[in-house]
Amino acid sequence: METLTLLGTGFLSLLEPMNAAMLALGLVLGMLVAVLPGLTLVTGVVLALPFTYSLSVTPAIILLTAMYVSGTYGGAFTAILFRIPGEPMDVPLLWDGFAMARRGEAAKALGWTLVAALVGGLISATMMVFLSNPVAKFALAFSAPEYFALVFFGLTTVVTLAGSSVVNALISLFIGLFIATVGTDSIYGVERFAFGIPMLADGIEFLIIMVGAYGLGEVFVRMEQGFSSPVHQTISSIRTRLPRLAEILSLKTTLLRGTLIGTTIGLVPGAGATVSSFVAYGVEGQYGARRNDLGKGIPEGIVAPQSASTASVGGAMVPLICLGIPGSGATAIILGAFLLHGLQPGPQVFASSPHIVYSIFASLFASIIGMCVIGYFAIRPLVKVLDLPEALISSFVMIFCFIGAFAARNNLPDLYLLVGFGVVGYLFEKYSFPIAPLILGAILGPLAESSYMTTMISYENDWTVLFMRPISGLLMVLAVVALAYPLYRHLSDRRRTGRSLPA
């Protein structure tokens, strides 16, 4: 009952002009970013971060959350209409969505996308609201060993789900964790790896790393590719046709299954909309009633991945708000926004600032509905942005990155670091090192170190305490399993195929 009361207050807070404006702005920006192939959803959220400096925490988080939500939906337009996935999560939509469009059923395909995003998002948001309080209360029992185990688990799942080699992801993670040690140590106040440079003695602001590696790095990668945007055809009629209620009910199993998959995967740190989308499509291919027709242009091929990717947002917000652990790349940025405004997400925030938490929850519901409304009416102008030259957009992205990094500490030398991390991001991409572990290592490194050091000091260097306490022990075992499983799978694959380089 208290939850519903607080949620109602949260909805009322959305009527405040600034909150409503940020919600609308976030929805439009998120869709724009998702439509543009040269910009990822995470980069878009990173670029929006500097705009939030002068805002209070609630409208700031509402803006970023709205971008996150609408970004899971906007990329579907170009995937279905032009076979250009706006985001990696939209790749499964190519297989059935574009096939439907080729058959002249583009409007119907877009209608199914809208319904899937709406239903998946709303169910997941409802689950998020009712899961959050119990999870937060549970987390109140956490102390240093549990926090370290939780962060350790979160970082290992990022590594195993990074989509590239586990070894490269581990190296990326270690580099991120190491970068977080530059500056003054939080336990003893000792300066580390600063080389007498005042800029480094203050530590490396994680925002610089995020904006540099994601923002500038992405631009440099696209620059190497010659800013060659895929050519798309002009389509005379772009509109959305909603399916009938009977048609929607006939796909209720696919809808619910995709939603559950997305919400569950979203809960796991490191797994986000992309993983949810592919897993849901794969499961539909295994268990769906029309699995033999999947890939030939059936609505199930749209509904499963789209409901999962939008549902993953609600799932990802639970560990972020209740535990302070980001569930995805975009929620890592949102965590950054919380920290910039002096608010540490976690179980305490439910006690100290429940009105902020429930305003954010309410904004998630409003975002899902708003994104569907905007998507239904504004699809034509949104798709028009594909006509903008990528070089022009990228030059503006660079400037936004510079301003964002400068505004963090009003410190010009930070911009040199920014360009440096842009080069790092470019090299990481070139040599297939995933960036997400680097960023999460840099953001969560201080928490990991302080909780580990506190544990060791409190328990007299007895590291086994991490495995002896029930909650931390369980998380540590899960983390070890998460790390060991890809290695086991690789070894068993090698035994089957016997692959090696020629001597």
Place this chain on the structure above:
Amino acid sequence: MAARRSVIWHRGRKALPYAFAFVAGSYFFYLASVLEFSAPHGRIGPEFWPKMILGALLATCAYEIGRILLFHREPYPNDTVISAAAERDLPQEAVPAGTTRRVVAGVAAAFAYVFLLNKSGFLLTTFVFLVVFNYLGGYQRHVVIWLSSLIASVLLMFVFMRIVYISLPLGVAPFSAVSEAAISVLGIR
């Protein structure tokens, strides 16, 4: 013989990023070892955590270098369903020759932007950077480049200084005169 040299060269190139990380990690490990601080008796000190991380980094890099050079193993494939399917269906773009030079030029332009920001101010430096970057990016429509760069520089200055309240650099004389003129025209206080 030539084929063997080619194989060694190929493997060396694959191991290069890991070797670089190993060398850098070793250097920082040494720096952590010589940190001047004595922790209270029985407690781990401020060097422990970075040494643990760097030790894990060195071990991982050594493992991968060994795999590539000594055991002739392919780097781990992209064997997740996501990356395999995405590689199949995401537009494949071949890197045209000579565009790595473009990246180097882009990085140099970015460093130059930072260097000049405090000297010529945000407005002028941003305008010049946008023009240069668009040409570097291969965009050829001159009117669009110059006009959009001018409008964007002024608009960004207005939005960030007047609305978001970020204090952007104005530069030094004589360039600061341009910034101050723009500030007075835009009504920024």
